[in-house]
Amino acid sequence: MNLLLDNLPALLIAVPLLGAFLVPVIGRFLPKIRDAWIILVSFLASLAAVITAAAVFLKGTLVYVFGAAAVSSAADSGGIPFRIIFTIDGFGAFMLLSAAIVSFAVVLYLVASQKERSGKSEFYALYLLLTAGIFGMVSTGDLFNFFVFLEINTLAGAALVSYHRKGGIAVEGAIKYLIVNTVGGLMVLFSIGLLYAQYNSLNMAFLASQMTWTTLNIVALVLFITALGMKAGAVPFHFATPDAYSVAPSGITAVMVVASQAGLYGLFRVLFTLYGGSINTVTIGWVIIILGILSMVIGVTMALPQKDIKRLLAYHAVSQTGYMLLGVGVAFAVLGDPAATAAFGQTAMEGGLFHIINHALYKGLLFLAVGAVIYRTGVWSLNKLGGLGHNMKWTMVFFLIGALAIAGIPPFNGFASKLMIYESVFAFNPALSIIAMVVSILTLASFMKVFHSVFMGPRLPEYENVKEVPKLMIAGMIILTIFVIGFGLVPDLVVDSIVSPAAAALLNQGSYITAVLGGGL
Amino acid sequence: MIGDLITGYGFWNPLIWIIVMATGLLFAWLIWRCGESGYDKGTEQTKPYLSGNDEPPKSDVHIRGGNMYWGFTHALKGYYDKLIPLHSGVVNDYLTWFVIGVIVIFVVVMVI
Structure with a gap:
């Protein structure tokens, strides 16, 4: 048992990878237990993530060295640590938790929604690879390793986007997503190369301890911001996001939101941990804030006129990313001012991070609910849907809860994180806070339109015989609903137990460095 | 207090909000109870009145997504x-x- 607990960070990757490689074998020889296998593997991977996160929140940053008992360096290297090192601090643990909840809920949903589809073994193998990619990105303390997991994330995500829709439109969306994110991935690799050429190391803690404000480092930083911003779907790098989200299987889109947030994780990790106070935080902070404002405004205004229900949701995903960038951007802009950080910067950071997990939960729920509608009707167009509340009551309730949460209506989780963002950002710059509130009103307006046009109105003749979706799909939505409501009812507990440690981990660059390198460097 | 989320300028407590909303709903329900309940479901009394015109087909009266905003x-x-x-x-x-x-x-x- 201790052996398992001691090697939890390795299991985060090993379990989904092993599960993925065995899915096609099981699918070939024991097809009847394939669904049970995928649920079991996903459960174990999520369990490993939850236990790892709990260990981090209770005991502090977890440093795991692959192939050795402790961090070590060659005698003549100047203290450069070698081997792949996983460094899971409060922020990594927070992201693991988010990914674990959503990925398990979605597996339950997929097992039912993909029941009649072909090629399920490969589909689930890709799904587990995507999970491994996300877990790896938020756990590793090695930059090249981060790039590898980023590529696994992108490749598996693109393949899943294209998997199950006829007519070539899904393939087109997937190829756009793949090309754009591969270019972004190469820019990340180029940035890593620039740092490696200067410091002879790929370890984030070591690089952070050596980081200075040089032109090469500025080039690397700008490429990190743009490439990881593109992965996260921030405007003006967001274009492929709605193209891919709108055509992917709905369960997959829910996980793609978390996959994009792993890009956001990378961006915040680079800013706070890798560069930290060594750069002009005010300018960079404002760059992040402007990306956030652009994402919020353009995302929501593009969502409003959409007729395709999934494309509308995809633009809202872009818009919600803006809130996270805004909150964390404000925190970064005042990073060099301890008084401002204490007064509102930390709350802005906590609001931004809280919104990450909230968004993963309610947007995941919304995509699953919309997927349920499409599963039963086969219709994407808001101009053709209507009156489904009569026949799909559970789905309607889940959608309504997700819609109220994303619009920031109390007492759901979206309200708590948005309120933290509004109030803290108001102290920094009132205009930014007002823009955020206006965007929230437009979000509510947009979801009123969706809710009315899909679920309200008289029972339409073409949907007379539509039934509620299978129980496993309902189960997946229930899991997310519980968290959406729960996080809204006890936001103080959530903030104190998982959000504040995540914010503290980002704000305290020294603790990350010390956890890996000790006090020796 | 349990449930207080400190937001910078003040705090947010969902439990207080729920109590206030529940009280409001209770009053709404009491007012609704005072209303007239003596109508017959499924008769002319509950059909929409469209100035004497026939009710159009259901699919024609639903406001579609494209009609909004x-x-x-x-x-x-x-x-x-x-x-x-x-x-x-x-x-x-x-x-x-x-x-x-x-x-x-x-x-x-x-x-x-």
Whole structure:
């Protein structure tokens, strides 16, 4: 048992990878237990993530060295640590938790929604690879390793986007997503190369301890911001996001939101941990804030006129990313001012991070609910849907809860994180806070339109015989609903137990460095 | 107090909010209880009155998604006329925006 607990960070990757490689074998020889296998593997991977996160929140940053008992360096290297090192601090643990909840809920949903589809073994193998990619990105303390997991994330995500829709439109969306994110991935690799050429190391803690404000480092930083911003779907790098989200299987889109947030994780990790106070935080902070404002405004205004229900949701995903960038951007802009950080910067950071997990939960729920509608009707167009509340009551309730949460209506989780963002950002710059509130009103307006046009109105003749979706799909939505409501009812507990440690981990660059390198460097 | 989320300027407590909402709903229910309940379901009393005209088919009276907010998009026509074509669906355009973003951010960071 201790052996398992001691090697939890390795299991985060090993379990989904092993599960993925065995899915096609099981699918070939024991097809009847394939669904049970995928649920079991996903459960174990999520369990490993939850236990790892709990260990981090209770005991502090977890440093795991692959192939050795402790961090070590060659005698003549100047203290450069070698081997792949996983460094899971409060922020990594927070992201693991988010990914674990959503990925398990979605597996339950997929097992039912993909029941009649072909090629399920490969589909689930890709799904587990995507999970491994996300877990790896938020756990590793090695930059090249981060790039590898980023590529696994992108490749598996693109393949899943294209998997199950006829007519070539899904393939087109997937190829756009793949090309754009591969270019972004190469820019990340180029940035890593620039740092490696200067410091002879790929370890984030070591690089952070050596980081200075040089032109090469500025080039690397700008490429990190743009490439990881593109992965996260921030405007003006967001274009492929709605193209891919709108055509992917709905369960997959829910996980793609978390996959994009792993890009956001990378961006915040680079800013706070890798560069930290060594750069002009005010300018960079404002760059992040402007990306956030652009994402919020353009995302929501593009969502409003959409007729395709999934494309509308995809633009809202872009818009919600803006809130996270805004909150964390404000925190970064005042990073060099301890008084401002204490007064509102930390709350802005906590609001931004809280919104990450909230968004993963309610947007995941919304995509699953919309997927349920499409599963039963086969219709994407808001101009053709209507009156489904009569026949799909559970789905309607889940959608309504997700819609109220994303619009920031109390007492759901979206309200708590948005309120933290509004109030803290108001102290920094009132205009930014007002823009955020206006965007929230437009979000509510947009979801009123969706809710009315899909679920309200008289029972339409073409949907007379539509039934509620299978129980496993309902189960997946229930899991997310519980968290959406729960996080809204006890936001103080959530903030104190998982959000504040995540914010503290980002704000305290020294603790990350010390956890890996000790006090020796 | 249990449930207090400190937000910077003040606090948010969902439990207080729920109690207030429940009280409001209770009053609403009490007022509703005072209303007239002596009507017959499924008769002419509960059918929509359309100035004596026949009720059109259900599929014709449902307000579809495309019917909503046209005024909003019409009022912002200039904005949308510029914004929507930017989302061209062409990967070359997407990557051009990436390059533009890199250049703009690099210049901003170097100059300021």
